[in-house]
Amino acid sequence: MLQYFQPDKDLGTPTSSAADAQNKTVGLTIDGVLTHVAVGTSVMRAAAQAGIKIPKLCATDSLAAFGSCRICLVEIEGQKGYPAACTTPVQANMVVTTQSDRIASLRRNIMELTISDHPLDCLTCATNGNCELQDTAGEVGLREVRYGFDGANHLQAAKDQSNPYFTFDPAKCIVCSRCVRACDEIQGTFALSIESRGFEAKVSAGQNQSFADSDCVSCGACVAACPTATLTENTIIKSGQAEHSVITTCAYCGVGCAFKAEMRGNTVVKMTPWKDGKANQGHACVKGRFAFGYVTHQDRITTPMIRDNIDQPWQPVSWEQAFSFAAQRLRDIQARHGKNSIGGISSSRCTNEEVWLVQKMIRAGFGNNNIDTCARVCHSPTGYGLKATLGESAGTQAFASVDHTDLIMLMGANPTDAHPVFGSRLKKRLREGAKLIVVDPRKIALVDAPHVKAAFHLQLRPGTNVAFINAMAHVIVSENIANESFIQDRCDTTAYQQWHEFIIDSKHSPETTEDITGIPAQQLRAAARLFASSGNSAIYYGLGVTEHSQGSTTVMGIANLAMLTGNIGREGVGVNPLRGQNNVQGSCDMGSFPHELPGYRSVTDASNRAIFEQDWGVSLDPEPGLRIPNMFDAAIDGSFKGLYCQGEDIAQSDPNTQHVEAALLSLECLIVQDIFLNETAKYAHIFLPGSSFLEKDGTFTNAERRVSRVRQAMPPKAGLADWQTTLGLAKALGVDMHYDHPSEIMAEIARLTPTFAGFSYARLDELGSIQWPCNEAAPMGTATLHIDTFVRGKGLFAVTEFTPTTERANRKYPLLLTTGRILSQYNVGSQTRRTKNNQWHEEDRLEMHPSDAEQRGINHGDWVGISSRAGNTVLHVKLTHNVQPGVVYTTFHHPLSGANVVTTDNSDWATNCPEYKVTAVEISKVLSPSKWQQRQQSFNNKQQSLLDQKDKTIASNSHEQ
């Protein structure tokens, strides 16, 4: 969908919010044209829909009508004066005139006033050619400013350049309030306001602070909303306006925002969230909108490299050399250690098509099922728990569902940081009156945000999720407020009876669990009643649910709760995992599991294998392969020797870093495919340079099962897109795979995966994006799962016995460490650390309650050592009341922070998802970095010098030529 750049069409005001807008239309005449629009539509939008453009400045269809610029005045028969088209709703038989001499002169005179306080520097202005003010001045025919320019003005107002991505130039501001309204209505941060009144009125960030010092989260909604050059991206100021654009999908979190990559040649000048993007509706966050600079960062590696061992300098080679070197090593290992001695890890950052190829190459080429993906360490319990209870391993709703939710229970998720665009949508619904229950050990932002306040913050102790979720169910069952008819109609009643006997036991009562969870019984009872009685109650959860020794149990408990209250199978309700990475859903769907073929079909089932064997012309190993932690153990054990790792930084992201390092050091052949020399690549023998999302075609699947196209905006920096690289390796291994374009891979996916049967690139282009399942039964895709019946038939209540984790506070390690993410950085940070996002988060800090700190003589900003039974590391401490006493918290965005040196190899009983969220630790004041950090620093220095020597090799090679 390459297109010449043009601004998105703007109908001026949003769709009608009238209750009966769906089914009631109103007929009116605009400039002699009879038109019918939904009741409650503005005159401006009605005109725009009829192809009549009314000039405007303060109106835009992403914001509620405001009526301040007064440019859109029209005449309406029977009405006095000149109503503003944006704020006037249509009425039956209205007769509107949008053009007359009188209106023209009024508009021109109003524009004259606007321009009387605006610099006339259009030719040198950054938004020249893409400025609504300029366009509108042209439309109304402004030819002179009779007031002159000697009067009062704001032309000398100083610029605010405190934000790294955009500049605020108040000299160009027309005080239309679009930025303020965007911050309020779209983002929900309320960081901007208009200060002073009359002619002195001006846009103010915070309390007349700079943007950087205010509450601004740099989402950029204000920049997008600005109709002038007042708020402009620094990239545009530097490079000029785009000349073409490509619609694609963001490669950060699992929200899957659609973007218009605005380009000059092969350079991205701006990422504009696409208005028609179903997941984001034109909104974005600081990462997706601004943090794309990593794509062209100098650290990008663009030549394949090899070395015999990790103490050698990297040797740049051709793609063919790299492939044959890798293939030879892998085959050699297999010859010596058996076919199961090698495996691969697919990437949740890569496209569905690329993941498909990786698992295909491993199954068809390696001849085993040693394929896993990073979902192992995040949402594998979601797949397991939801498949067991509901029958499908994915979230049940579309994001839009939340617009119909009356009560949101948010458990172990922090959407305003980790899924910001969905977080904004959630906040909007909360401002409309939906209630919120937050279940989290930490006081996340949503507990008490501007115009948002949680009805309950159930501040449980880390590791007690199952006790909590059981207590919720116990209250609902014992107080007889369950939805019995739903259970009778939709669920397996035998299983329900068994579960009922289990849950009714008083050991699950909140009075009993209070000692375990720390949640006061009365609070929990009230929350349970609220959940059961609010109409549409929906559960949204994140890694705070899954990354536990009982992650799968909690997921099943969540499904139980939804079924128990009949909150599943329609809009506004459901079980909603907020998945972490851009394509973690897709990487799971595409069969990146050692026990499951694509579409979650068991590899031990011969009929499942037969489908693929027939199509691929190979026979498949019936034995499930190794999971990532098994691979590590096997490597240390000596039975696993070769690993192909695509786009995942296991050395930083997986728990118990020292164990991972030992495993990596044991490998004879580590092939890393990534855009940077990440932490894992420092242990690699073969480095295959990856391509960023802007450099290739494919699809991503977001947290709502929405498959969206990723479209190539620039050629791959290293010459090959990731799918081509995997193909090259497969070819060198002698695997028979050939595709000329990712669309051909999608055709194969559709051919072999029933839930994807209706997918093709043509269909995706046609519909924009599609939520799977999409097949004959659901040609338009499926927004809500389990509508009339569960995918598994009857919903299954699973017995969810609480078993405390072995990782508990004791005398040696009296505090519980839990980890999480922050808005500005993304996961291991390899992308965001190479952008100006570092301004907000230059290091990971340990958050600690002041009372815990006081007991240990620790002050804000001190260096503290964090030690667990797995290891220890050192961070600066930040004292905050956002964590409860007894709990400490940190992020893991910087490799040298060593958060995962501390986390243990405890994991979920069903899926081996690591227990990142609970580690017993002790904290003490220290003066220097930990031993591991010091060792890691010198290792990094060495690896960097081995990389630098590569450049010398290139230089000497070219010298020889």
Add this chain to the structure above:
Amino acid sequence: MLDIFVPADTTACALGADAVAAAVITEANIRKVEINLIRNGSRGLFWLEPLVEITTEQGRIGFGPVTVEHIPQLINHIFEPDITDNTALCLGLIDQIPSLKNQQRVNFARAGIIDPLSLKDYLAHGGYLGLQQALTMTAESMVDQVIASGLRGRGGAAFPTGIKWRTVLETPAEQKYIVCNADEGDSGTFADRLLMEADPFQLIEGMTIAALAVGASQGYIYLRAEYPKAHRVLQQAIDLAYSNSYLGKNIAASEHQFDLQIRLGAGAYICGEETALLESLEGKRGQVRAKPPLPAISGLFGKPTMINNVLTLATVASIFARGADWYKTFGCNRSVGTLAIQLAGNIAQGGLIELAFGANLRDILVDFGGGTATGKPIHAVQVGGPLGAYLAASEWDIKLDYETFNDANAMLGHGGIVVFDDSVDMLQQARFAMEFCALESCGKCTPCRIGSTRGIEVIDKIQQGEQPKQNLILLEELCDTMQYGSLCAMGGLTPMPVRSAIKHLKKR
């Protein structure tokens, strides 16, 4: 025991009433005279303030204007009141003063007579009869009663009150609000303040009736912070109403609940505009909202809201006490009832004059006002606040009613009249109108925000003789742009004083 009245009203106090009251008490102590000093509200005859009144068998005798210096020689007259007293300051029976006798007092019938904080006084003077009547009626019939009375909003826009009430009544909602606009910001106006200080229960009663009629359980009085005395009086009156079951649960032994609170403004004129007021009441910046939606449908916190001026709500108490038919006997054209005329500026006898609509402006200026304070001829009067038109001598034979003023490109507004003598510079007055708008504009819409500042600049150019012809044309176009382009009446009406001032200038 002698009942002595010394007003505690803001104007009276500004003229020394507190000192007078203290002196009277001191003298009483010295002379061992038993007195009962009552701090009443003002009767609105400001040129007589501080006006000291003493109850006699024949009626109340007044002395005024009394200053503390007068007390030593006056005190015997005060302590021994005599209807035939002809001392300089003795006004005789106060009811018989023509300025008072010739008024038609409905809203201000009790003003200056009763102790504002005596519920007993209020009840003794016909208070809460309206509420009693209302409690016997259905909500629909109450709204019908207000519609039948022909009452129109006294804040200035003169919108039919009953129609507003009906809209609120017919908009379903779990929560509805009554909001009293007591942000009396027009220059030269003080009727709301006078009423709140002199007869606060009347407003509380009116709001209670309004709440019953539209189904609201919560009321707010948005009071300008510049009225600290009114705030104190109102708050004490509200407390008394609560403790006597006229507010809160089970009002006057009924099933109804109505809670009432005062909210103070923060000094912005624009917050007298109803939608800006609602924004401010919600804790936001006082910025005008576009209409629709009307506040009656989506007002305070998005709920149906009955927002009325102080006088409008106070009038309701009288209408329910004495009936719509009685009320309709006052007034002319579609301007029913009485108008609280506030005479201010350069005037000999400033104060409040309540008359049925239809009085002659010249009579007000001459008979009630007694000409200018400076003794010079009256040159112009501005009627209806800072956004009202300037009227020249030739225009004074005009009936004070909404329709007549409308036809004359002027407006009655909230009933304020500011008088200027012949030293006034009308171009400066035109400039002042723009300046006022520039100072008080909320800054939301372009014509008001930028237009008012440009207006000042254009007038300055005219004054400096810079292309006066072109600039007069530009000024007229600017007035047109502001009138037809502005979001609310602030920018929309600013051209009225500008144009009328320029018109007089041109005539000269």
